[in-house]
Amino acid sequence: MRLAITGTTGRVGRALADRLSRDHEVIELPRTRLDLADPASVEQLEDLDFDLLLNPGGLTNLEQCEDDPDLAWQVNAEAPIRMAEICRRTGRKILHFSTDYVFDGIEPGRRSEEDPPSPISVYGRTKEKGERGVLATGGTVLRVSWVFGPEKAAFPDLVLARALAGEEVSAVADKFSLPAYTRDLGEWTSALITKGCPSGLFHACNGGPVTSWHGIAVEILAYLKETRGMNLPAPKPLLLAEMSAFRAPRPRHTAMATERLESLLGEPLRDWRLALREHLDSRILSR
Numbered sequence: 698m699r700l701a702i703t704g705t706t707g708r709v710g711r712a713l714a715d716r717l718s719r720d721h722e723v724i725e726l727p728r729t730r731l732d733l734a735d736p737a738s739v740e741q742l743e744d745l746d747f748d749l750l751l752n753p754g755g756l757t758n759l760e761q762c763e764d765d766p767d768l769a770w771q772v773n774a775e776a777p778i779r780m781a782e783i784c785r786r787t788g789r790k791i792l793h794f795s796t797d798y799v800f801d802g803i804e805p806g807r808r809s810e811e812d813p814p815s816p817i818s819v820y821g822r823t824k825e826k827g828e829r830g831v832l833a834t835g836g837t838v839l840r841v842s843w844v845f846g847p848e849k850a851a852f853p854d855l856v857l858a859r860a861l862a863g864e865e866v867s868a869v870a871d872k873f874s875l876p877a878y879t880r881d882l883g884e885w886t887s888a889l890i891t892k893g894c895p896s897g898l899f900h901a902c903n904g905g906p907v908t909s910w911h912g913i914a915v916e917i918l919a920y921l922k923e924t925r926g927m928n929l930p931a932p933k934p935l936l937l938a939e940m941s942a943f944r945a946p947r948p949r950h951t952a953m954a955t956e957r958l959e960s961l962l963g964e965p966l967r968d969w970r971l972a973l974r975e976h977l978d979s980r981i982l983s984r
């Protein structure tokens with residue numbers, strides 16, 4: 698199959714291009730080849746030869762989205778809608794990536810694909826608009842959350858670096874979700890494509906217990922104790938309200954239920970703690 702992938706300089710796009718190029722022909726579409734903020738650039742897709750377009754590209758910095766809502770709207774909402782319409786018109790498929798931040802996060806527990814989105818930030822609202830447009834054309838949407846992997850540093854890498862440098866580790870303890878490991882996401886996406894990339898919405902994050910950023914930090918320190926004998930002080934719990942750098946509102950409870958994807962793939966999505974340990978092993982070995 699010929700796959701076109703946006704956002705290949707990003708965490709998810711890079712992971713998808715690396716994994717999917719093992720079985721498919723991949724056309725990488727970084728910003729320099731396709732500018733999601735420019736409708737004319739997006740229209741060029743009409744003449745590109747591909748079977749399936751994957752769109753992990755997006756404006757992912759929540760504060761930047763609040764500061765420049767027009768840009769966020771263009772990149773996260775208008776561009777995917779335009780791409781989905783091009784795909785429908787020309788008989789190609791689209792697989793778009795969205796977020797757990799489409800939920801308001803008020804109720805504890807896991808959100809299913811049937812739960813209505815109710816975003817509380819510019820980022821969430823623009824992503825929600827984009828996914829709705831893609832779904833309306835018969836496209837596929839994968840909602841992911843708290844993504845980490847070797848392609849680009851994320852929150853777990855920040856914790857690891859601080860711990861190894863002997864610095865105090867602190868993390869938000871009153872905000873809950875489930876992480877998604879890019880290597881697993883690559884496998885799930887590959888399997889989804891093999892199954893014909895069925896239309897509709899799928900939640901895609903690792904399994905295991907719902908956690909907080911603090912819970913992830915605790916797991917990383919436990920790993921360092923077990924594997925390296927490091928006895929570090931317990932991470933300091935923070936409140937979301939204390940994060941002065943977080944100017945955009947962030948939803949508190951957005952863990953996603955993944956039964957729909959699991960039943961399509963025919964297997965459970967592995968526990969995030971196993972995925973995190975695999976990631977930490979590879980980070981430590983590469984230091």
Ligand SMILES: NC(=O)C1=CN([C@@H]2O[C@H](COP(=O)(O)OP(=O)(O)OC[C@H]3O[C@@H](n4cnc5c(N)ncnc54)[C@H](OP(=O)(O)O)[C@@H]3O)[C@@H](O)[C@H]2O)C=CC1
Nearest residue numbers: 704706707708709728732733734754755757796841843844
């Ligand atoms: N990271 C996470 O924890 C989560 C991510 N998601 C969603 O998953 C998707 C992938 O996220 P992730 O890979 O982590 O994000 P990154 O921020 O790592 O990557 C975003 C990608 O989008 C590209 N991009 C941004 N603006 C434009 C533009 N105007 N034109 C073309 N390309 C552009 C970036 O290019 P450049 O390098 O040039 O800026 C980059 O390649 C996103 O849609 C995001 O909403 C959902 C939940 C959690």
Ligand SMILES: Cc1cn([C@H]2C[C@H](O)[C@@H](COP(=O)(O)OP(=O)(O)O[C@H]3O[C@@H](C)C(=O)[C@@H](O)[C@H]3O)O2)c(=O)[nH]c1=O
Nearest residue numbers: 757759796797798841842843844852867868869910947
């Ligand atoms: C959690 C946390 C983050 N940070 C820093 C790390 C990082 O530079 C910045 C923002 O953190 P995060 O990116 O992890 O948090 P956030 O911007 O909320 O991440 C989100 O990204 C978007 C794309 C999504 O869709 C969400 O699912 C989520 O993964 O804050 C801390 O300093 N301490 C902390 O306890």
